Amino acid sequence: MSAPSIANYIVKRPWLKRWMTPLANWYTDAAGYRKLGLKFDDLIPEESENVQKAIKRLPAKEAYDRVFRIRRAFQCSISHTLLPANEQIKPEEDVEYLSPIIRAVEQEAKERAELETLTLRK
Amino acid sequence: MASAANPTFQYDVSEASGVKVANREVGGATGTLALVAKAGSRYQPFPGFSDALEKFAFKTTLKRSALRITREVELLGGEISASHSRENVVLRAKFLSGDLPYFTELLAEVASSTKFADHELSEVVSDLLKLKQQAVYSNPESVAVDAAHGVAFHRGLGSAQTPSQSTPYEKYVSGDALAQFAQDAYAKSNVALVATGPNSADVTKWVGQFFKDLPAGATSGQYKVQPTQASKYYGGEQRIPSKAGNSVVIAFPGSSAFGTAGFKAEASVLAALLGGESTIKWTPGFSLLSQATKGFNHINISTKNLAYSDAGLFTVTLSGQADQIAAASKNVVDVLKKAAAGEVASEDIKKAIALAKFRALESLQTLDTGLEATGSGLVHGSKPYQIGEIAQAVEKVSEQQVKETAKSFLSGKATLISVGDVHQLPYAEDIGLTV
Numbered sequence: 001m002s003a004p005s006i007a008n009y010i011v012k013r014p015w016l017k018r019w020m021t022p023l024a025n026w027y028t029d030a031a032g033y034r035k036l037g038l039k040f041d042d043l044i045p046e047e048s049e050n051v052q053k054a055i056k057r058l059p060a061k062e063a064y065d066r067v068f069r070i071r072r073a074f075q076c077s078i079s080h081t082l083l084p085a086n087e088q089i090k091p092e093e094d095v096e097y098l099s100p101i102i103r104a105v106e107q108e109a110k111e112r113a114e115l116e117t118l119t120l121r122k
Numbered sequence: 123m124a125s126a127a128n129p130t131f132q133y134d135v136s137e138a139s140g141v142k143v144a145n146r147e148v149g150g151a152t153g154t155l156a157l158v159a160k161a162g163s164r165y166q167p168f169p170g171f172s173d174a175l176e177k178f179a180f181k182t183t184l185k186r187s188a189l190r191i192t193r194e195v196e197l198l199g200g201e202i203s204a205s206h207s208r209e210n211v212v213l214r215a216k217f218l219s220g221d222l223p224y225f226t227e228l229l230a231e232v233a234s235s236t237k238f239a240d241h242e243l244s245e246v247v248s249d250l251l252k253l254k255q256q257a258v259y260s261n262p263e264s265v266a267v268d269a270a271h272g273v274a275f276h277r278g279l280g281s282a283q284t285p286s287q288s289t290p291y292e293k294y295v296s297g298d299a300l301a302q303f304a305q306d307a308y309a310k311s312n313v314a315l316v317a318t319g320p321n322s323a324d325v326t327k328w329v330g331q332f333f334k335d336l337p338a339g340a341t342s343g344q345y346k347v348q349p350t351q352a353s354k355y356y357g358g359e360q361r362i363p364s365k366a367g368n369s370v371v372i373a374f375p376g377s378s379a380f381g382t383a384g385f386k387a388e389a390s391v392l393a394a395l396l397g398g399e400s401t402i403k404w405t406p407g408f409s410l411l412s413q414a415t416k417g418f419n420h421i422n423i424s425t426k427n428l429a430y431s432d433a434g435l436f437t438v439t440l441s442g443q444a445d446q447i448a449a450a451s452k453n454v455v456d457v458l459k460k461a462a463a464g465e466v467a468s469e470d471i472k473k474a475i476a477l478a479k480f481r482a483l484e485s486l487q488t489l490d491t492g493l494e495a496t497g498s499g500l501v502h503g504s505k506p507y508q509i510g511e512i513a514q515a516v517e518k519v520s521e522q523q524v525k526e527t528a529k530s531f532l533s534g535k536a537t538l539i540s541v542g543d544v545h546q547l548p549y550a551e552d553i554g555l556t557v
Contacts, residue, residue, distance in 0.1 A: 056241075057240075057241040059240070108187065108189075111187060111189065111190065112189055115189060115190065115193045118193070120197065
């Protein structure tokens with residue numbers, strides 16, 4: 001889906017995770033997408049078959065909200081403003097809503113590829 | 123009655139983990155296993171549910187994806203299919219004898235843990251449903267037969283087997299709703315397993331093992347399988363304009379399935395007597411309708427007794443050119459009047475009895491119809507089919523009974539459905555029927 005990540009390496013080591021969590025929170029906030037009213041999953045590049053399929057599978061409400069957030073962020077970007085603090089996405093609202101579906105779609109594609117290249121030994 | 127004496131033709135009925143099992147040992151290289159669930163369109167809570175349940179068979183379950191199921195079945199060399207009728211949803215598997223455990227497990231998995239994912243509904247199932255609708259509703263005969271059920275029985279048996287393209291069924295059908303419906307449809311008390319081929323002990327063993335986890339009983343909520351309400355015959359007339367072709371169905375209250383209270387063997391004999399379709403090549407046959415409509419070359423006529431668990435519909439179907447249908451439908455009523463007056467050669471009745479007996483026995487022996495009929499008998503609580511009794515019941519039919527049945531058709535309310543060019547097709551009054 002995206003660039004290589006050391007997140008798994010860190011999460012597996014509790015002491016390292018304790019260290020890194022404040023740093024990560026600071027970094028995510030500083031990235032600024034929440035101030036434009038976006039969630040992290042809105043930033044995933046759409047230009048791939050799997051992501052397109054996953055977006056189609058979103059429940060109607062989620063899909064609507066996603067488009068709303070993206071258009072709002074677009075407007076903010078054009079007018080060079082940030083959203084007022086109460087409209088910005090709070091850290092607890094920034095949850096994965098698309099990634100689980102993308103992972104499921106990827107899993108399906110992988111299974112299909114595996115089954116398609118199956119060799120049968122008897 | 124050689125076939126009745128043949129022991130392998132009877133089903134062994136038993137129960138394994140609370141599921142009814144019927145098996146016919148044939149001892150061949152292949153076997154068939156069918157799961158019959160009392161969840162056909164008659165019992166669906168909202169339109170389209172039985173269709174969607176049928177199309178969701180062998181789709182992704184909690185354990186395997188739909189693709190994996192397909193590939194595995196391909197590797198084993200089996201055949202899986204699903205269908206539904208007015209009363210039942212049937213899942214079928216045909217396989218090499220050695221693969222019985224695999225396919226038993228597969229059917230159990232489909233019944234107990236299909237996922238009913240919303241995306242599968244929108245990506246796969248709803249398209250399949252639309253194609254089915256197109257197939258059904260581009261055939262004027264099936265439109266007419268469906269409408270005949272609707273007019274004759276209103277709700278329950280009368281609800282459309284497949285919702286028409288203009289039915290707003292999409293608002294009812296969703297993954298969650300179907301999952302709830304399936305829980306009730308595939309409950310232990312609501313299904314029966316019918317097998318032919320394998321050893322009875324094996325079938326009971328594997329069914330007992332894999333069908334343990336089937337949901338035990340009815341769930342609450344609006345998506346339950348609807349309770350059985352006794353079917354009542356109403357009758358009436360309906361005219362449906364269509365460009366697909368022409369068809370007229372003339373229907374009367376018929377006989378219910380064998381083994382139920384409303385079974386009347388004379389209805390099946392009368393159906394064979396009226397006939398219309400020849401069973402032998404190059405001859406119109408003995409049946410009264412094919413004799414009476416010899417001059418009409420551009421129509422097909424057939425007479426059937428469609429039997430259900432508590433009611434039946436006796437239908438005469440004419441399809442083809444509109445003007446010929448209009449003319450021939452008068453002949454149908456005239457022939458029926460003749461039968462009611464007893465002006466039928468006793469030889470013809472003898473032939474009809476032989477044909478009716480053959481048809482009844484053949485439909486039970488043929489895999490496609492026999493499996494569902496047996497399973498349906500088990501889930502609807504009537505006795506399993508006994509070949510000998512059916513044959514006897516048909517043989518005992520007398521000329522007087524046939525005459526009485528025809529008389530009762532003419533005195534009661536008829537059902538008349540005209541589909542197609544309604545400008546030319548007849549009204550009930552034109553052909554002398556009361557509706």
